[in-house]
Each structure stands twice: as structure tokens, then as C-alpha cells.
Amino acid sequence: LRDILAKLNDMAVQKFGAKYTETRAQSLSKTMLTLKEERVEAAKQGIEDGVALRVLVNGAWGFASVGSLDPAILAGAVSDACKMARAAGSRLKTPIKLAETKTVEDRVHVKPKKSPSAIPMEDKITTALSINKAILGFDKLVKSCTIDYLDLTGTNYFVNSEGTCIEQDKLYVWSRITASAVSKGVFTFSREEIGSTAGYEVFDKETPERIGDRVAKRAVEQLAAKPPKGGSFPVVLGPNVVGVFVHEAFGHLAEADLALSGGVLPNNLGKKIASDVVTFFDDGTVNGAFGSFKYDDEGVPAQKTLLINDGVVTGLMHNRETASKFNVAPTGNARAEDFRVEPIIRMRNTFMAPRDYSFDELVEGIRSGYYFKSFRGGQANIDGTFQVGVQEAYEIVKGELGEPVRNASISGNTLETLLKVDAAGKDFELWPGRCGKGQTAFICDGGPHIRVKEVTVGGSA
Amino acid sequence: VVVLEKDEMLRLAENAVAIALAKGAAEAEAFVYEGQATSVGIERGQITKSNRIIDRGLGMRVSVNKAIGFAYTNIVDSQSAVKKAILEALSAARASKPDSAWSGLPEKRSFAVAEKTFDHKILALRPEDLVDVASVMLDAAAHADKRVFSIEGGTGAGYVSNALANSNGVAGFDKGTVIECSLAAVAKEGSKVTPVCFEFNAERSYNVDAEWVGAEAARLAVSALKTKRIETKNTKLILTQFALQDLLYFTLINAVKADNVQRGQSAFKDKIGAQVASENVTIYDDGLFPGGLRTAAFDGEGTPRQKTLLMEKGVLHNFLYDNYAANQEGRESTGNAARAGYLSTPNIEATNFHILPSGTTTEELMSEVDDGLIIYYLQGAHSSNPVSGEFSVVATPAWKIRKGEIVHCSRGVMLAGNIFEVLKNVSIVADNERKLGQLISPWLLVENVKVIGK
Numbered sequence: 001l002r003d004i005l006a007k008l009n010d011m012a013v014q015k016f017g018a019k020y021t022e023t024r025a026q027s028l029s030k031t032m033l034t035l036k037e038e039r040v041e042a043a044k045q046g047i048e049d050g051v052a053l054r055v056l057v058n059g060a061w062g063f064a065s066v067g068s069l070d071p072a073i074l075a076g077a078v079s080d081a082c083k084m085a086r087a088a089g090s091r092l093k094t095p096i097k098l099a100e101t102k103t104v105e106d107r108v109h110v111k112p113k114k115s116p117s118a119i120p121m122e123d124k125i126t127t128a129l130s131i132n133k134a135i136l137g138f139d140k141l142v143k144s145c146t147i148d149y150l151d152l153t154g155t156n157y158f159v160n161s162e163g164t165c166i167e168q169d170k171l172y173v174w175s176r177i178t179a180s181a182v183s184k185g186v187f188t189f190s191r192e193e194i195g196s197t198a199g200y201e202v203f204d205k206e207t208p209e210r211i212g213d214r215v216a217k218r219a220v221e222q223l224a225a226k227p228p229k230g231g232s233f234p235v236v237l238g239p240n241v242v243g244v245f246v247h248e249a250f251g252h253l254a255e256a257d258l259a260l261s262g263g264v265l266p267n268n269l270g271k272k273i274a275s276d277v278v279t280f281f282d283d284g285t286v287n288g289a290f291g292s293f294k295y296d297d298e299g300v301p302a303q304k305t306l307l308i309n310d311g312v313v314t315g316l317m318h319n320r321e322t323a324s325k326f327n328v329a330p331t332g333n334a335r336a337e338d339f340r341v342e343p344i345i346r347m348r349n350t351f352m353a354p355r356d357y358s359f360d361e362l363v364e365g366i367r368s369g370y371y372f373k374s375f376r377g378g379q380a381n382i383d384g385t386f387q388v389g390v391q392e393a394y395e396i397v398k399g400e401l402g403e404p405v406r407n408a409s410i411s412g413n414t415l416e417t418l419l420k421v422d423a424a425g426k427d428f429e430l431w432p433g434r435c436g437k438g439q440t441a442f443i444c445d446g447g448p449h450i451r452v453k454e455v456t457v458g459g460s461a
Numbered sequence: 462v463v464v465l466e467k468d469e470m471l472r473l474a475e476n477a478v479a480i481a482l483a484k485g486a487a488e489a490e491a492f493v494y495e496g497q498a499t500s501v502g503i504e505r506g507q508i509t510k511s512n513r514i515i516d517r518g519l520g521m522r523v524s525v526n527k528a529i530g531f532a533y534t535n536i537v538d539s540q541s542a543v544k545k546a547i548l549e550a551l552s553a554a555r556a557s558k559p560d561s562a563w564s565g566l567p568e569k570r571s572f573a574v575a576e577k578t579f580d581h582k583i584l585a586l587r588p589e590d591l592v593d594v595a596s597v598m599l600d601a602a603a604h605a606d607k608r609v610f611s612i613e614g615g616t617g618a619g620y621v622s623n624a625l626a627n628s629n630g631v632a633g634f635d636k637g638t639v640i641e642c643s644l645a646a647v648a649k650e651g652s653k654v655t656p657v658c659f660e661f662n663a664e665r666s667y668n669v670d671a672e673w674v675g676a677e678a679a680r681l682a683v684s685a686l687k688t689k690r691i692e693t694k695n696t697k698l699i700l701t702q703f704a705l706q707d708l709l710y711f712t713l714i715n716a717v718k719a720d721n722v723q724r725g726q727s728a729f730k731d732k733i734g735a736q737v738a739s740e741n742v743t744i745y746d747d748g749l750f751p752g753g754l755r756t757a758a759f760d761g762e763g764t765p766r767q768k769t770l771l772m773e774k775g776v777l778h779n780f781l782y783d784n785y786a787a788n789q790e791g792r793e794s795t796g797n798a799a800r801a802g803y804l805s806t807p808n809i810e811a812t813n814f815h816i817l818p819s820g821t822t823t824e825e826l827m828s829e830v831d832d833g834l835i836i837y838y839l840q841g842a843h844s845s846n847p848v849s850g851e852f853s854v855v856a857t858p859a860w861k862i863r864k865g866e867i868v869h870c871s872r873g874v875m876l877a878g879n880i881f882e883v884l885k886n887v888s889i890v891a892d893n894e895r896k897l898g899q900l901i902s903p904w905l906l907v908e909n910v911k912v913i914g915k
Contacts, residue, residue, distance in 0.1 A: 034806070036724065039560050042522070042806045043553035044531040047546065061502075061510035067517055067535035084499075084511035087588035091596060093507055121556035129558075143725040180726050180848045187728060187848035227851075230693060230877055230913035261505055261612040262647045262654050340514050377844030382612075382647070383656040385873055387855040389844020407846050409853035411875050458853035458875035460911050 001025060002167065004071070005051075005159040008078050012055045013161050016082035020056040020098060021161045024297060025049075025069075026339045028154030028170060031121065035128050035147040037136065043121055050339035053077050057085035059095020063342045099323035099330050101164075101300050108168040108294045112199025116151035116173055119200050124149060127203055128175075134212020135179050139220045145179040151200070156297075164299040172290070172442055173202055174432070177211055181219040188222035188406065190215050190391060191376065195432030195442060198288030218374070218392050225404035228393065228459030234369040235410065236362045236396065236451050239429035241372045241388060243445030246280055247350050247435065248378035249386035249414040251445075254282070254307050254315075255333070255345045256322035263382045264415060265313060274311040274418035277355050277450075281306055282317055284332055284348035290432035291350075291443040295332070297343035302332040307350075311418075319345050337439035347435060352447030355424035362423055362451045364399040370457060371396050372410060384414040387458075409458045417455060425449035462584055462620070465495050465517070467634045470624035473537060477521060478626050481547050486523035486554070488566050490627040490762065493537065494518050494803040500617035501591045503644070506603075506610060508595050511588045518803030519543055521550040527563045530554025531806045564788040566627045566762065573765045575635065577752035580666035583638035586618045594671045598644050601675030606648065608686070609679040612657060614644035616671070631763035639754065640664055642671045648682040655685035656857040656872065659703070659838065663896065665752045681837065685858055687869045691914040697833030698876070698907045699826065699862070706900040707842035709814065712850045712880035714899075717746075717771055717779075718797075718809045719786035726848050728881055729777060738775040738884035741819070745770055746781055747901075748796050748812035755899050761800035761807040769795045775884075783809045816902035819890040826891045826906055828865040834874070834912065835860045835867065850880035859912070875913040883907050 005023040012018040032044040050067040051074060062085025064077040089095075116124075128147045135145040151173045158166040178191040192215050196202035237245060252258055259265045284302025286292050293302055298320050306314045318326065319334035322345065334343035363371065374392035389409040395402035430446035474491040481489035495517045502510040518535040530553030536542035594616045602611050622636035641663035648655045658681035660674045700708070721727040729737065748766030750756050759765050762784055770778045782790075783798035786809060799810035827835075838857045845852040859874040860867045889906040 036720075039562070040528070040558045041560075042529040042531045043557040044533075044806065045549040045553050046533040046804065047542070047549075048535050050535060060508075063510065063512040065512075065514050065516075067515070068538065070538070080513050084513055084588050087592050088501055088508050088511035090589070090592055091508060096509060121553060125557060182725055182848075187726075187846065189846050189848045227877075230875065230911060232915075257504070262610055262649065264654070267652075340516060342510075342512065375844070376846075377841060379840040379843070381656045381840060381857045383654055383857075383872070385656060385840065385855060385857050387841035387844070387875075389841050389853060407849070407851035407853055409841055409844060409855075409875070409877075411841075411855045411873055413873060456873060456875055456913060456915055458855070458877045458913055460851070460853070460877040460879070 001157055002159055002165055005157060008053060008074055009159060009161040011075065011078050012082055016057065018055040018057050018082055022054050023159050024052045024339060025157040026154065028152055029117065030150060030152045031116065031124065033124060033128050033149040035132055037144060038129065038132055040125060043125065048338065052339040053081045054342055055081045055085050056096060057082050058089040060085050060089030060092050061096065062088065065340050096321055097324045098320040101320060101330055103163040104299055105165045110169040110171045112171060114200035115153065116200045117153045127208055130208035131177055131212045134209045135216040138213060138216030141181045141183050141220055141223060142179055142216050143182050147175065147177050149175045158299050160299055166295050166299055168295055171197055171199065173200055177215050179215045179219045181223055183223045186223050188219045190219035193432055195290035196288055197290060197292050221404055222406045225406035227461040228370060228405040228408040228457055229461050230457060230459040232454050233457050234366045234453055235455055236371045236449060238373040238449055239427065239446050240374045240431050241390065242352055242447035242450050243431050244375045244378040244388050246352050246447060247347060247445040248380040248388060249417065250280060251347050251350045252380045253382065253384065253414060254317055256316040256318045256326065257345045258382050259316055260322060260325065261382060264384050265316065268313050271313060272311045273313055273415050274308055275421050276311050277424045278308050278311050278418055278421055279353040280308040282347055282350045286349045289349045289430060289444045291348035296334045297336040298334040300330045300332040300334065302348060305331045317345055317347065319343065335441050337441065341439050344437065346437065346441040347443050349430060349444040351430060351445060354426050354428045354448035357423045357425045359425060359449055362425060362449055363396055363401065366396045367398055369396045371401055386414055387411045410455045411458060412455045417452060420453040421450055422453050423451045462497065464497065464620060470622065471632060471634055474624045474626035475632060477519060477543060477547055478628055480544065481521065481523050481551065482628055484547065484551055486525060486551060488524045488628045490522040490566050492520040492800060492803055493624040496621045496802060498617055498619040499586065499588055499591060500615055501588060501595050502615040503595055503599060503611060504613055508592055519546055520803035521546050522806060523550045523554050524563065525551065525554040527559040527561065528554045528557040529560065530557060533803050562789060566629055567631060567764050567784045567794065569630045570765050572633055572758045573749050573767065575749060575756050575758040578637040578665045578756050580638050582667040583618050583640050584620050591616045591618060594642055598642055598671040598675035601672045602644060602646055602679040605676050605679035606683045608648045608650055609646050609682050610649055612645045612647060616642040625763045627763055633759045633763055635758045637757065638665060640667055640669050642669050642674050644674050644678040646678040646682045648686050650686055653686065655682050658682040658685060663754055684867065685870045688872055689869045691861060691871045691874060693913045695909045695911050697830050698910045699830065699835040700905045700907060701837050702895055702897045702900060702902055704836040704839050705902055705905065706897050707839045708852060708880060709900065711842050711845045711847055712852065714811050714814060715847045716850065717781055719780040719782045720809050722780055723786060723789055728850055732777050735777055736775050737777045737881065738772060739887040740774040741887050741890050742772055742775050742884060743817040744772040745815045746811050747815045750813040750815060750901060753813035753901065754896055755812040760796040761798040764794045764796040764798060766796040766812060781809055781811060783807055811899050813901050814899050818892045818894040818903040821889055821891050823891050823893050823904060826889055826904060827862065829889060829906060830862045831864055833862045835862055852880060853877045873915040877911050877913065883910065
């Protein structure tokens with residue numbers, strides 16, 4: 001296959017005058033399940049084989065993708081991609097350039113303890129049914145639960161016109177578990193995700209009982225929760241919420257493509273924008289984590305990228321194109337969801353480094369505020385406005401945890417909020433998730449517990 | 462552009478059903494899909510790229526002893542790949558558990574006619590033509606105001622066709638086109654950057670208004686330059702289509718899906734015939750809306766699309782059904798089974814969620830607001846509670862209205878409440894209906910929503 005791909009690159013360069021070309025091929029299998037209550041809605045399997053070609057002609061990108069390995073069709077795709085690039089470049093003012101990167105030849109194997117492809121469908125169904133059973137058996141107020149399961153295995157190929165040639169195994173195991181509880185006209189909703197690049201052994205640690213209890217307990221406890229007050233409050237954020245804050249509020253601003261589009265960070269490189277306790281990383285090398293990989297989809301090795309060090313902005317996340325604009329080395333953040341789409345800058349495992357506070361120390365300084373433990377979703381705008389929706393939260397009254405509150409969210413301006421982070425815990429958790437930026441990427445985010453002097457809480461009371 | 466022909470796709474689907482039955486399926490359904498899309502992309506003020514995607518596939522759903530299996534392949538020109546997918550669907554069904562409530566695939570019904578969903582002119586567009594459309598949009602934004610910076614956007618032309626066949630004799634083919642253009646822009650003044658302002662136009666025939674998209678994105682961005690804080694209080698809101706689309710998708714639309722109602726996951730359970738919204742609100746799910754972005758002849762399991770009255774003058778009339786949910790109540794599907802191409806089994810989804818307009822112009826609507834906000838973009842709607850309808854979101858930004866005029870914008874304004882309360886507080890529906898994804902709606906004026914200023 002690598003020879004076929006190399007020939008396509010040659011054709012683009014020799015016949016169509018491409019300055020740079022890359023071909024990516026994938027051969028992937030998926031298994032999926034959907035369960036609603038104790039009913040298996042469908043057991044699903046899929047095969048996705050395809051090729052993507054990306055070419056740089058006259059400083060503009062052309063891209064073509066086809067679900068085929070037929071030589072005639074692939075040759076047609078090369079011609080298409082080059083024509084597309086020519087058309088796109090017809091009014092270009094600033095041609096695209098790529099940062100230099102070492103050429104790589106490598107074959108990356110994954111060595112799971114339990115490969116999902118070796119686990120029979122029946123066993124996966126049994127695991128999912130056990131989660132269901134744990135949730136519905138937790139309390140009769142839990143009325144429904146939905147489990148989605150996905151595993152993906154196979155191989156990605158990357159060959160470019162500079163001589164890089166990578167064959168990289170892919171392995172993902174993912175599940176989303178949601179439950180809702182109802183009592184006296186109050187509806188609650190609870191969700192969790194599990195994700196790993198290690199193997200099916202993720203369910204040995206996150207056992208069906210543990211996951212089920214966690215999801216169901218939250219749904220039931222929230223029944224007694226009250227709506228929070230709206231306004232500005234001091235808060236303690238749990239690692240799960242800190243992760244989403246780091247990812248949404250800061251991470252997206254540190255994606256160099258968004259930074260170039262008018263974000264606030266390019267003017268702040270090397271400057272102190274956050275309090276001393278703030279250190280952020282985006283790390284593609286965490287063993288088995290949901291956002292880890294060895295090479296990105298431009299053939300650049302993943303690395304641990306320091307984004308903020310003790311409050312000072314130290315770097316951004318780059319692909320080869322933005323690295324060239326900033327005159328730095330690419331960071332291995334170019335990711336494509338599959339062969340249908342081109343690689344764009346995405347996060348990997350993004351987190352805040354822990355410090356030295358205990359949870360009690362964080363809470364005891366707050367007279368009236370909130371503890372936000374677990375998130376339901378988050379979003380950001382390049383002007384630095386962020387929002388994180390919260391599915392599990394508690395009042396803090398006179399330095400102690402109080403009543404549960406439900407359906408809160410927090411918002412603020414990223415830079416203002418980073419300066420208000422006044423203490424960070426010594427604990428650390430990393431949580432799997434999925435990030436949408438036109439394409440879906442598997443990621444992790446996390447950190448310690450932290451205390452923030454003031455954020456806006458969106459409450460209806 | 463070479464596309465798969467109707468006969469070829471139908472034959473592929475019908476053959477797949479026959480093979481599955483011969484291999485032991487009790488029932489079988491084949492969904493053959495083709496999607497072709499050409500697009501040009503704008504990044505940081507210029508056109509930098511052009512993409513072309515050809516995606517084909519077969520999704521195969523079978524039942525064996527009331528257990529459901531599904532498999533897909535994206536290689537449809539290879540008989541062995543197709544056969545493998547059929548066998549994998551069977552093996553998945555055999556590994557799965559029987560569903561005692563399963564009562565079969567849809568029966569044959571005559572299809573409706575989908576109007577204004579295909580335009581051969583879109584199919585014939587070359588990347589150069591799309592570059593022209595994108596340039597019109599970029600120029601319109603640039604000429605509107607020199608403080609405007611176009612961040613990203615593009616134009617795309619797509620063709621989608623599908624053929625569906627099942628073992629009950631259902632067989633159908635449908636095709637459609639879409640052209641869209643979008644632009645995201647900010648305005649910059651000194652060190653001040655506005656939030657991203659966005660415009661969009663998608664049509665099934667070749668009549669997008671690229672100039673309007675560019676000019677409107679620019680106008681919104683510039684109008685967001687002047688900012689001022691607002692206070693926390695309950696106030697009047699005008700919700701534009703962007704905000705409605707976001708908010709309704711994660712709340713109200715979940716509440717009208719029959720499977721959620723049956724599973725106790727909807728606040729509308731046992732509410733048919735009840736007043737659930739203000740009498741200004743009438744909503745259809747119209748799978749046949751001429752030129753609608755989700756209009757088609759049949760749904761993802763071969764049931765004819767239809768126009769379903771969901772809410773009339775605020776009274777709840779009906780829910781959205783696929784075949785499975787309809788069978789649970791011994792009724793007919795409303796044609797709301799949706800698919801993500803060949804990659805998924807059908808799920809209940811709204812088609813064109815149509816909130817009927819009134820005769821009130823937007824000028825008249827604005828003049829009703831002495832003191833309030835107009836909301837275009839929301840952040841965090843996906844973190845709403847999908848069951849209770851409670852939301853807590855940020856307007857990015859909110860524009861302040863005083864005496865019927867927009868006076869400034871305000872950042873970081875949060876809106877918190879419950880969608881079902883919002884529906885009860887809709888006091889005026891405007892006349893400016895537009896299509897946005899699955900929503901077809903005018904602006905709505907809503908009373909008494911809690912806003913939290915900074």
C-alpha cells in the first residue's frame with residue numbers, strides 16, 4: 001500500500017506541479033452498540049477503508065478523498081485534488097508555507113492486553129448490559145438509561161512527498177452512559193464517558209458496577225437539588241470541570257489557527273496572563289489516554305507541549321502551516337477524524353498541573369459560593385468568552401459543602417478568570433471526552449481541584 | 462460529475478436484501494448511500510483551500526429471532542465487501558439479544574413527492590464557480606466596513622442520493638442537492654476584538670445570496686463593537702433563528718420524540734391535548750416543506766415523509782415517530798427515522814421543524830421592546846438538561862434594545878431558565894421566516910427571561 005501511496009505523491013508532483021503532497025489511507029473496523037434500558041437496540045459493525053490526498057499547488061491546498069483503493073479512481077483523485085488547489089489559489093494573496101520537519105519512517109504497533117477486536121460481540125453486550133443493570137438497579141427512581149459503545153481498530157498509513165512514511169495502528173474504546181431519574185415532576189439527567197487507547201482492559205478498572213453506580217447516584221441525588229442563584233461567586237472546580245475549563249476556555253484560544261483568527265493569545269506570548277499557580281499542558285504522549293497517539297496526521301511526532309508555565313504563556317498548538325507562520329517547530333497537533341476530511345489543529349490530552357492544596361483547604365476559605373464537580377458540556381468563543389455547563393454541583397456555605405444544586409453553568413472571560421485562580425489542589429484526574437470543531441476528535445482533559453475567586457454563575461433562582 | 466444511477470443503486474439494495482434473506486435473516490433492509498461534496502474554504506480573509514469528497518456506502522439492517530444486527534461498508538463497488546457487510550450484520554444479530562417489542566420493518570406505503578430538492582445546476586458546479594461565490598461573500602464583508610476581518614467560512618455544493626429496499630417490498634430512490642455559504646467574522650478596533658459573528662445561507666437550488674451573507678456577518682460584527690454592561694434581571698428577549706435552533710435542538714425537539722416520551726424522558730409525557738406553550742405558537746414537523754433542507758420523499762427506513770402537526774396554538778397535538786416507536790402504540794410512523802448516511806441505524810429526528818410565522822414585521826416586533834435584548838448566538842446550549850428543559854447559556858454577545866432600537870451589545874450575559882416556560886412566554890411571533898438546519902422559523906419575542914449580567 002505504501003508504494004501505491006508514494007506513486008500518487010509522485011504523480012501529483014511530476015504531472016501536476018504540486019510543491020508538497022501527502023496521502024493518508026485507513027483500513028479500520030468498528031463495533032458499536034446501543035442499549036436503551038435492558039434492550040439491545042442494535043449490535044453494529046462497520047468497515048471504513050479509504051484514501052485522502054492533500055496537495056499544495058501554487059500556495060493553496062487541494063484535498064480529495066475517496067472510499068476506494070482502485071488505482072484508476074485514486075489517479076482521478078490526484079488530478080481532482082490538484083485542480084481544486086489551482087482553483088482555490090486563483091486569488092491567493094499570502095501563499096501557504098509549511099514548517100520543516102524531520103522525515104520519519106516508522107511502523108507503530110499497539111499492544112493492548114485485551115484487543116477489542118479479539119473480544120466477541122456477545123461479551124461486549126454482556127458488559128453493556130451489566131452497566132444497565134447497575135444503573136436501573138441502583139434506585140427505582142432511575143427511569144431510563146442509554147449506553148452507546150464504540151470500538152475502533154485498524155491501521156492508518158501516511159506517506160508524503162518529503163519521504164515520510166508511517167504505518168500506525170489505531171485503537172480506541174469508548175462508551176457514553178446516560179441516565180435520567182424522575183420524581184414529583186423533577187427530571188434529572190446524568191452522563192459519563194469512558195475512553196481509552198490502551199484496550200478493552202479499561203473495563204477492568206472502570207467496572208460496569210462502578211460506572212453504573214456513579215451515573216445513577218448522581219441522577220438520584222440531583223432530584224433533591226435546587227436551582228442555583230445567578231450572579232458572581234467564588235467557586236471550587238473539580239478536576240472534571242477544570243479539564244473542560246482548560247480545554248474550552250484556554251485550549252481553543254491556544255490552537256494556533258484560532259489564535260491567528262483574531263484570538264487574544266498571539267499578543268500575549270511570553271507574557272504573564274494567569275496567576276502563579278496556573279501551568280497548562282497539551283500532551284499527546286500520556287500512555288493509554290484517549291487523546292494520545294505517536295504521530296499526528298501530518299507525520300509529526302506527538303509531544304508534551306507546555307502552554308502556560310506559572311502564569312506565563314509559553315506556546316501554542318501548531319500544525320506545519322501555523323508553525324511556519326510563527327516560525328516555530330510544529331507540535332504534532334494536526335489531526336483528521338478520518339479519511340474524509342483534512343487534518344486541522346486539535347487538542348490531545350490537555351490539563352492543568354497540580355499544586356499543593358487539599359480539598360478542605362480550598363473550600364474553607366469560601367463564605368458563600370459553589371463547588372462545581374462534574375460538567376455536562378462546554379464551549380468557547382475566540383473573544384475569550386467561555387461557558388461550562390455543570391451536571392453536579394453543591395453550595396459552599398461558611399467553608400463547608402452544602403446542598404446540591406442543579407443545571408448551573410459558569411461563564412466568564414478566559415484571561416480575567418485565569419488571573420482569579422488563586423489556589424490549586426494536589427490531586428489530579430484526567431477525563432476522556434470528545435471535542436467538536438467541524439470534525440470530532442477523541443481527547444482527554446483534567447487537572448486538580450482549583451479555587452477561583454469569581455466567576456459568573458448562570459442560575460435561574 | 463459521475464454519480465451512481467437510480468437503477469444501479471436500487472439493484473444493489475435489492476440484491477443485498479435477497480442475499481441476507483438467503484443467508485438466514487428473518488427480515489432485511491439495505492440502505493445505499495452516495496454523497497459528493499465540493500467546497501472551497503476561507504481562512505483569515507482569503508480562499509486557501511478546496512476539498513472534494515466522494516463517499517458511498519451500504520448500511521445493512523437485519524433481524525434474526527427479533528434480535529437486530531447492523532453492518533456497513535464504504536466499499537460498494539466490491540461484491541466481496543458487500544457480502545462481508547451482509548454477513549457481519551447477520552453475525553451481529555445472532556450475537557445480540559432478542560427484543561420482544563420488535564414488530565418488524567416498515568410495510569410498503571406510497572411515497573410522497575419531495576418538491577424543489579434537486580437542482581442539476583448545483584451538480585454541475587466546478588471549484589472555480591464556488592471560488593466566485595466565496596469571493597462575492599468575502600468582498601461584501603470587506604466593503605461593508607474596514608474594521609471587519611473574515612475569519613473563516615466557505616461555500617459548498619453537495620449531492621446526496623439514497624436507495625432503500627427491505628424484505629417487505631419497500632423500494633425507493635431519492636436524490637437531492639444543496640448549496641451553502643457561510644462566513645464568520647469579527648470586527649477589530651484597537652485592541653478590541655468582537656465575538657465571532659456568523660451568517661449562513663443554504664438552499665436546495667442554486668440561489669444562495671452570498672452577498673447578503675457577507676454583508677450581514679460584517680454588519681453584526683461591527684454592531685458588536687460598542688459594549689456596555691447590563692444588570693441582572695428578568696427581561697424581554699427577541700430570539701433569532703440561530704439562538705432558537707441551538708436551544709430547541711437540545712430541549713424541545715427531544716421532548717417531542719416519541720421514544721423519549723415512551724421511556725419517561727420527556728416533560729411532554731401525558732400532555733397531549735394540554736396547553737404547553739403560548740397560543741401564539743404553532744409548530745409542524747414538515748418533512749415535505751418545498752425546498753426544505755431536510756425535505757425528502759421517504760425517511761431513513763422507507764416510510765413516506767409527511768407534515769405532522771405537533772403544536773397548535775400552544776396545544777400539544779402529536780409526537781415524532783419512527784416505525785419502532787409507532788408500533789409500540791399500534792399507530793403509523795410519522796416518517797421521522799433519520800440516518801447519518803450509511804453509517805448508522807435509524808434514529809428519531811425532526812425533519813423541518815416549522816414554527817409558523819405571523820403577520821408581525823420585525824420592525825413592529827422591535828418597536829414592542831422598550832427595554833430588552835436581541836439574541837443571535839448562544840454558547841452552551843448543548844449543556845442544557847435534555848429532559849427537564851432547563852438551560853443556562855451565554856449570549857455571545859447580547860444586543861441591548863431600548864425603545865425599539867439596538868443601542869449597544871453586552872458580553873458575558875447569561876440566560877437561565879426552562880424552555881417550557883420560555884414557550885409559554887412567547888408573546889409575539891414575527892413574519893421573517895428562514896431555514897436554518899432543521900429549523901424553519903421567524904423571530905420570537907419572549908417575556909420575562911432571567912438574564913445575568915456581569
